[in-house]
Amino acid sequence: MIEVNELTKRYGPTAAVSNLTFTVRPGQVTGFLGPNGAGKTTTLRMLLGLIEPTAGTATLQGLPFRHHARGLRHVGALLDAGDAHGGRTARAHLRALARSNGIPRTRVDEVLQEVGLAGAARRRVGGFSLGMRQRLGIATALLGDPPVLLFDEPLNGLDPEGVLWVRGLFRQLAAEGRTVFVSSHLMTEMENTADRLVVIGRGELIAEESLTRFAARGARQSVSVRTPDTARLVPLLTSEGASVHREPADGLLTVTGLDAARIGELALRHRLPLHELSTRGSSLEEAFMELTADSVEYPAGDPR
Numbered sequence: 001m002i003e004v005n006e007l008t009k010r011y012g013p014t015a016a017v018s019n020l021t022f023t024v025r026p027g028q029v030t031g032f033l034g035p036n037g038a039g040k041t042t043t044l045r046m047l048l049g050l051i052e053p054t055a056g057t058a059t060l061q062g063l064p065f066r067h068h069a070r071g072l073r074h075v076g077a078l079l080d081a082g083d084a085h086g087g088r089t090a091r092a093h094l095r096a097l098a099r100s101n102g103i104p105r106t107r108v109d110e111v112l113q114e115v116g117l118a119g120a121a122r123r124r125v126g127g128f129s130l131g132m133r134q135r136l137g138i139a140t141a142l143l144g145d146p147p148v149l150l151f152d153e154p155l156n157g158l159d160p161e162g163v164l165w166v167r168g169l170f171r172q173l174a175a176e177g178r179t180v181f182v183s184s185h186l187m188t189e190m191e192n193t194a195d196r197l198v199v200i201g202r203g204e205l206i207a208e209e210s211l212t213r214f215a216a217r218g219a220r221q222s223v224s225v226r227t228p229d230t231a232r233l234v235p236l237l238t239s240e241g242a243s244v245h246r247e248p249a250d251g252l253l254t255v256t257g258l259d260a261a262r263i264g265e266l267a268l269r270h271r272l273p274l275h276e277l278s279t280r281g282s283s284l285e286e287a288f289m290e291l292t293a294d295s296v297e298y299p300a301g302d303p304r
Contacts, residue, residue: 001023001024001025001026001060001061001062001148001179002023002024002047002058002059002060002148002179002181003023003024003057003058003059003062004020004021004022004023004043004047004056004057004058005021005056005057005058006019006020006021006055006056006057007019007020007021007043007046007053007055007056007057007058008020008053008054008055008056009039009042009046009051009053009054009203010054015203016039016042016203017039017042017043017046017053017200017203018202018203018204019056019204020039020043020056020200020203020204020205021056021205022198022205022208023208024179024181024196024198025179025196026147026174026177026178026179027174027175027177027178027179028174028180028195028196029170029171029173029174029180029182029193029194029195029196030179030180030181030182030194030195030196030197030198031182031183031184031190031193031194031196031197031198031211032044032181032182032183032184032197032198032200033183033184033185033187033190033197033198033199033200033288033292034199034200034201034206034292035201035292036185037202038200038201038202038203038292039200039202039203040152040183040200041079041152041183042203043058043200044077044079044150044152044181044183045079046058047060047065047150048065048075048077048079048150049064049065049066050079060074060075060148061074061075061147061148070101070102070103070144071101071144072097072101072103072140072143072144072146073101073102073103073144073145073146074144074146074147074148075146075148075149075150076140076141076142076143076144076146076148076149076150077141077149077150077151077152078134078137078138078140078141078150078151078152078154079150079152080137080152081130081133081134081136081137081156081157082133083137084125084133084136084137084140085125086124086125086126087124087125087126088124088125089121089122089123089124089125090112090117090120090121090122090123090125090128090136090139091108091109091112091121091122093125093136093140094108094111094112094136094139094140094143095108097140097143098143101143101144103143103144107143107144107145108143109121111139111140111142111143112139114139114142115135115136115138115139115142116135116162116165117132117135117136117139120132129157130156130157131157131158131159131162133157134154134155134156134157134158134162135158135162137154138151138154138166138169146178147177147178147179148178148179148181149173149178149179149180149181150181151170151180151181151182151183152183153183153184153185154166154182154184155184155186155189163189167189167192167193170182170193171193174195182194187283187284187285187288188284188285190211190284191211191215191283191284191285194211195210195211196208196209196210196211197209197210197211197214199214199288199291199292201292201294206291206292207291211284214284214287214291215283215284215286215287216287221256221259221279221280222254222255222256222279222280223254223255223256223258223259223260223263223277223278223279223280224252224253224254224255224276224277224278224279224280225252225253225254225255225263225274225276225277226250226251226252226253226274226275226276226277227253227267227272227273227274227275228273228275229272229273230246230251230253232270232272233253233266233267233270233272234246234253236266236267236270236272237253237255237258237263237266240257240258240262240266241257241258242255242256242257242258242263243255243256243257252276254280259279260277260278260279263277264277
């Protein structure tokens with residue numbers, strides 16, 4: 001379990017993280033979301049003792065990370081795929097970490113096999129692609145078979161097969177009862193992977209809840225409508241206070257401000273045929289954009 005209580009980090013007058021409190025429980029994948037500059041990486045680094053907090057506490061399995069002897073047996077983390085020394089081979093990198101954490105050498109080849117790098121074990125890390133470095137970083141996190149795992153943007157550089165593999169890996173780790181905490185800016189992947197979310201903006205907590213509840217809370221529903229008589233239907237809908245967007249490619253209407261039942265009643269009354277009428281819930285991305293809009297430090301078009 002990960003417990004963060006009133007965690008704060010200030011750099012002079014600037015608060016990178018402010019009074020942040022949340023809990024990440026085992027047995028599920030928890031996504032960690034926020035706009036660029038929200039304080040996600042700073043929070044993860046405080047969890048691992050790489051940055052000293054100004055105030056508050058951050059514990060893993062009930063203790064600060066520095067109190068865990070042979071830390072990789074307790075917490076595995078991928079924060080930066082470029083951390084491995086480029087002059088070492090993948091196997092040598094993992095063996096050094098295994099030796100310093102009292103992990104059997106046999107575990108090195110096991111994790112290399114698990115992440116798909118067995119064939120590259122003797123290659124120098126400096127010649128790895130970004131995707132291979134990410135796989136090595138994941139192998140490092142898994143090395144000590146820890147109960148708690150932290151990942152910061154683990155999908156960067158991975159090909160589609162790699163993305164599917166990581167998605168399955170996270171679900172498997174959670175199903176084994178581990179605590180899995182994943183920071184990512186890829187909303188589609190969080191939608192497909194996470195069970196719960198911790199969302200922050202400008203270093204402060206915005207939401208801590210299930211993915212489904214967050215998506216439903218954040219955005220308006222819309223209705224998809226298709227008709228051969230768009231010219232007559234659109235004025236009817238707008239006269240009722242609806243907003244209508246027409247897709248230029250296929251003529252599909254996206255309607256907000258009226259529910260599907262009311263649209264159907266209007267079409268029936270005016271004898272307008274409908275070829276499609278369906279309610280569409282908001283996506284995680286739409287909810288995220290709406291709920292974090294006030295937390296974006298430098299929005300596109302900002303002249304600063």
